[in-house]
Amino acid sequence: MLVPGLLSRCRCLPLPPKFARILLLTCLLPCAAARADPPVPALNTISSQQVAEQIEQLGAADFAEREAAMQRLEQTGRPALPQLRRALSNPSLEIRYRSRTLIDQILRDDHAHRVSLLLQQGEAADSSLLPGLKRFREQVGNDPAALQIFAEMQLSAPDLMLTLAGLENQPVPHSAAAAAELQFEQYLAEMRYTWQSQKGKTRELTPLYVALFAAAEPGRKMSPQLAGMLSGHVNATEFRTVMEKAKSEDVPVRLLAAWIATEDDANSYQKLTLAMRYQLREGLLPAIELLKNPANGSMTQAALLTVARFGDRSHLPLVEKLLADETVLNSSRNRERVVWTIQTRDVALVAAIHLCGEKPEEFGFTKLQKHPMYLYQYSTAGFTSETLRAVSFARWAEYRSKHPDQ
Structure with a gap:
């Protein structure tokens, strides 16, 4: 049985700005109303x-x-x-x-x-009882605890949840889609303002759950600015505390995982960072897409280590394609004025070695340091000379010749 105390909040629901409401009433509510209701x-x-x-x-x-x-x-x-x-x-x-x-x-x-x-x-x-209930059950769960949080989400942001129902699985006018995106942007902005005003106090996480659910809407393409705003909320102390204690099937974990798994190349790096921070295997999806078409060096580096952490040997061919990429990711000089250089192929080699269950130090990565979040410290996956680099790659070539089926 779900908590009936939530019903006392049903009559005091907030409204969005008037102009946005008119647009959404005109364009989206007929779409949502057209669904078969119980x-x-x-x-x-x-x-x-x-x-x-x-x-x-x-x-x-x-x-x-x-x-x-x-x-x-x-x-x-x-x-x-x-x-x-x-x-x-x-x-x-x-x-x-x-x-x-x-x-x-x-x-x-x-x-x-x-x-x-x-x-x-x-x-x-019935799944058509409330907007978004069907998708919530698919992405998050249907147990009493999950449905209780879903009810709280409905009461926290009924207008945004109703808008999502009007957008799901059907074509909508461009003006309606634009109005919905503006509504989501305003929701995140208001949430940020509210959270800033509550600094030093325990902040309510239900609005964040609503934002994550909206962000995970199939087909949504968030701007980097909006994704950055949402990521900032996800990194808040209250959410981190919840995630540290949460199990893989708990609502906060499933909501964040659903957003990370969406196809949205513009925000892949932020998703990779969150996946690594919270140890979510769903980070594999954006990481694989990035490696299929590598571009930015730092993003490629993050994608390689994400695949190394959450992937398996079936991902080895994807990683090995970058073993010839000599793009310099970082170059620095230590106190002895020795130049330390990290190339994309160095990180790819570390990832490949890890996927095979071997130890990178046995292949010449003597300075490589482990990292609790990113698997390995980015700045330690390199070499001080081309000679040392060549030795490591030669050892890998020898290993692969003995284990060609991996």
Whole structure:
């Protein structure tokens, strides 16, 4: 049984900026509403003709009549939505304004009712009951603890969750997609402001769970700025503390892993860093994509060590393709003025040796240092001379000749 205390929060849900709400109501809510919904009883069922009459009363000359019509339409609930949406183009400004207000309130009431059903039904609840529930079950889980957090996410950001439902698995107008992206950007910005204002206090993590769930939406391409903002939240002390104690099947782990696994080349480096920090095997996916088309040296280096850490011998051909890449990643001089150089092929060789279960020091990497997060310290995977480098690569060639099937 899920915690019923969450229901007390259903009537105090925040609204996004007005202009964004208008765009999303116009473009996205019909998409979400078009889905097959499970039966959710209306508060008061009246005929279509009666709904039309009440909508006309929204423009009545008498204020009391207008208010009474609003109350009756709100009590009618979801069945009134189709006609209220059509009323958004009514010539009367008063009817348009009140219809828009009613649409918002009915959706909020309906959403609160659906959250209450999820809390009551738990694992048996229909996947179409709430926006995003089907994907959440697929990416995160369906146990009572997971569904309780999902209910908290719904109550924390109902508008963003409803927007995600309008975007999933169906084409939407470009204007709707742009409005949704703006809404997500505003959500992250507001979250950052809220967290900054709570510095020194224990911060609520539910908004971060919502952000991670939104970021893991299939097909989303986040800008590097947004990804950086989200990564900053993920590196917060509260989240790190939760992740240190979490098991692989726990909600925070699954949410972060789902985002890391999305196809988004522009933010692969940040995802690799998070995967290494939190030991998430899902980091293999962006790492492999980076190695298929290597570009930036530091990103290639991170991808190589990510594959070394989470991969197996089946990834050896991908790594060995870079054994001829002489791109200089770093060059420094020690106190004895000896030049220390790290090339892409050096890191690739370390990764290959690790994938084979061998020890890098036996191949000449005598200065290589282990790292608790990145497997090996980046700055120690190099050589002081081409002679030493050649010796290491010769040892590898000899090893491969004896183990050609690896």
